[in-house]
Amino acid sequence: MSMVRSEFRKVTTTKVLLWLTIATIAFSALNVVLLVFLTPRAMDIDSDLNLLLDPAYVTNILGAAGSSSIFILILGIIGMTSEYRHMTITSTFLVTPKRPRVLIAKGITYALLGAALGLIAFITSFAVTLIALMTEDHAPVDAIIALQILGGVVLAFAIYAFVGVSVGALIRNQVAAIVGALVWVLIVEALLTVFVDWIGKWLPGGALNAVLQTTNVTGRGGADILPTATGVVVLLGYAVIFGILASLTTLRRDIT
Amino acid sequence: MSPRGEVLTVTSLTKRFGKVSAVLDLSFAVQPGRVTGFLGPNGSGKTTTLRCLLGLVQPTSGTAQVGGHDYRELPHPAAVVGATLEASGFHPGRTARGHLRVITDAAALPQARADEVLELVGLTEAAGRKVGGFSLGMRQRLALAAALVGDPGVLILDEPANGLDPEGIAWLRSFLRARAEEGRTVLVSSHVLSEVQQTVDDVIIISKGRLVQAGSLEELTGAGLTQVRVRTPQLEVLRAALLAEAGSGGVHVEVVSPVELMVSGLEAAEIGHLALRQQVELHELTPVGTDLEALFLELTADGNPGGAA
Numbered sequence: 001m002s003m004v005r006s007e008f009r010k011v012t013t014t015k016v017l018l019w020l021t022i023a024t025i026a027f028s029a030l031n032v033v034l035l036v037f038l039t040p041r042a043m044d045i046d047s048d049l050n051l052l053l054d055p056a057y058v059t060n061i062l063g064a065a066g067s068s069s070i071f072i073l074i075l076g077i078i079g080m081t082s083e084y085r086h087m088t089i090t091s092t093f094l095v096t097p098k099r100p101r102v103l104i105a106k107g108i109t110y111a112l113l114g115a116a117l118g119l120i121a122f123i124t125s126f127a128v129t130l131i132a133l134m135t136e137d138h139a140p141v142d143a144i145i146a147l148q149i150l151g152g153v154v155l156a157f158a159i160y161a162f163v164g165v166s167v168g169a170l171i172r173n174q175v176a177a178i179v180g181a182l183v184w185v186l187i188v189e190a191l192l193t194v195f196v197d198w199i200g201k202w203l204p205g206g207a208l209n210a211v212l213q214t215t216n217v218t219g220r221g222g223a224d225i226l227p228t229a230t231g232v233v234v235l236l237g238y239a240v241i242f243g244i245l246a247s248l249t250t251l252r253r254d255i256t
Numbered sequence: 257m258s259p260r261g262e263v264l265t266v267t268s269l270t271k272r273f274g275k276v277s278a279v280l281d282l283s284f285a286v287q288p289g290r291v292t293g294f295l296g297p298n299g300s301g302k303t304t305t306l307r308c309l310l311g312l313v314q315p316t317s318g319t320a321q322v323g324g325h326d327y328r329e330l331p332h333p334a335a336v337v338g339a340t341l342e343a344s345g346f347h348p349g350r351t352a353r354g355h356l357r358v359i360t361d362a363a364a365l366p367q368a369r370a371d372e373v374l375e376l377v378g379l380t381e382a383a384g385r386k387v388g389g390f391s392l393g394m395r396q397r398l399a400l401a402a403a404l405v406g407d408p409g410v411l412i413l414d415e416p417a418n419g420l421d422p423e424g425i426a427w428l429r430s431f432l433r434a435r436a437e438e439g440r441t442v443l444v445s446s447h448v449l450s451e452v453q454q455t456v457d458d459v460i461i462i463s464k465g466r467l468v469q470a471g472s473l474e475e476l477t478g479a480g481l482t483q484v485r486v487r488t489p490q491l492e493v494l495r496a497a498l499l500a501e502a503g504s505g506g507v508h509v510e511v512v513s514p515v516e517l518m519v520s521g522l523e524a525a526e527i528g529h530l531a532l533r534q535q536v537e538l539h540e541l542t543p544v545g546t547d548l549e550a551l552f553l554e555l556t557a558d559g560n561p562g563g564a565a
């Protein structure tokens with residue numbers, strides 16, 4: 001418990017969390033705006049097709065909250081790698097020489113932060129959706145589905161931040177870890193999903209979408225997704241497996 | 257009551273980084289109640305040895321233990337050992353107080369300790385400033401403050417005088433002395449013997465990862481290297497007499513100029529007596545004390561490791 005408090009203090013005494021929170025809010029808001037104002041009708045492409053009158057579409061705009069997931073992954077990665085970057089890992093390991101404990105404390109801390117950011121992202125998309133729809137004719141928002149989306153975002157961001165911590169433990173170089181994660185999420189996984197259609201849903205991004213339940217919403221779809229519960233297990237599995245791998249390899253390395 | 261010091265034991269410690277042997281079959285012990293200097297030239301393996309003691313570096317073979325335990329097995333390490341290391345870092349955006357509170361939190365110590373140790377090292381004024389703007393000496397003080405938060409019985413400090421102003425060095429000296437007198441274990445590394453000679457009771461000297469000398473400072477300075485400056489117009493006569501005396505061992509004569517010699521291994525009185533016997537005229541006979549720097553250089557010179565113990 002004291003270690004989790006220490007991790008919270010580490011992250012609240014620097015600026016990274018602030019910047020990534022701003023990025024999360026901005027990106028969620030931006031995506032809502034795009035989903036509202038880039039519909040075929042709003043863009044005068046097809047004036048008869050008013051998606052905003054479709055209750056499913058309107059409710060799912062809230063799913064834009066999940067679009068900032070990459071910032072959550074980066075938050076977790078920085079949480080671990082900045083210790084190596086600034087060599088604060090020395091004093092961290094002096095106080096807690098049993099190193100896997102540090103990883104666990106960070107996992108818990110960043111999962112809590114991820115959950116909080118998931119809530120913030122949802123509130124943002126909810127508020128922006130209501131404001132953006134004020135001037136439009138639109139179908140009502142389905143409260144039950146909205147709550148499902150909220151639960152999905154909170155859970156997905158919590159686990160994804162933990163994945164970030166484990167990735168950071170595995171790849172100690174901060175730039176390499178962030179670039180590697182971006183390349184994986186934006187390029188490798190996207191390509192794999194296109195060319196090997198059964199694999200996509202089992203990859204971290206696919207599992208994330210399963211927890212977010214948003215693939216069909218944001219139009220990224222095509223590939224099918226896992227049931228939500230399975231998605232939770234798979235995504236958590238990645239966090240734990242990366243963490244164990246790190247504990248057996250990079251985390252054991254000499255600190256010099 | 258101040259906390260108990262622990263014996264530090266390094267036993268047949270070897271650490272290789274790839275092909276480089278940073279530490280080679282090194283053994284020594286550090287006793288509580290004394291200030292021990294850990295000396296060696298750059299790259300001789302001091303920091304590596306200390307990191308092995310602190311569980312940061314895994315020895316290739318051998319052990320480095322605190323009170324008979326591996327550092328990693330200590331249940332509450334911050335309360336047992338306080339350490340500063342040359343490459344330990346600070347997050348530049350964190351304040352001095354923030355840095356220390358991260359540690360007090362992790363070690364389950366009261367938050368107030370952060371301000372107490374800042375006061376102790378004279379950083380109270382800078383407590384709320386970001387470490388990114390700190391000078392070398394201020395970082396050194398902050399590192400020391402971090403080592404002290406748990407009020408540990410063992411202090412392991414890697415070149416703590418680096419970057420300190422003369423006032424800071426004097427303060428550090430008396431501080432370490434007081435800690436040792438309370439019965440704590442104090443191990444301080446340095447690459448300059450003269451820097452610690454006023455501070456330490458014991459010395460451990462290493463070179464190229466191997467032990468060169470371990471013992472009390474008196475033993476070391478009594479090792480026959482007290483120097484005497486001799487000025488005489490009959491230099492050759494005296495030199496021959498001294499060298500004849502050197503046959504019995506331990507005497508070293510160096511010609512400084514046509515009229516000046518530096519003699520080690522003999523007391524001034526002995527040299528004076530010898531000169532009288534040889535009827536050599538003396539113009540000066542001055543004990544100049546132990547040249548610790550020369551001794552240190554000699555001990556750690558190439559090809560010497562392991563020799564002089």
Ligand SMILES: Nc1ncnc2c1ncn2[C@@H]1O[C@H](COP(=O)(O)OP(=O)(O)OP(=O)(O)O)[C@@H](O)[C@H]1O
Nearest residue numbers: 256273276278297298299300301302303304305447
């Ligand atoms: N991580 C590392 N990888 C490779 N070699 C290393 C590493 N750390 C130390 N060494 C090597 O081990 C040897 C001992 O280094 P160490 O830092 O222990 O010396 P030191 O006595 O502390 O020197 P200094 O007085 O300069 O601080 C050096 O040759 C150094 O290059």
Ligand SMILES: [Mg+2]
Nearest residue numbers: 302303304342
């Ligand atoms: Mg060193």
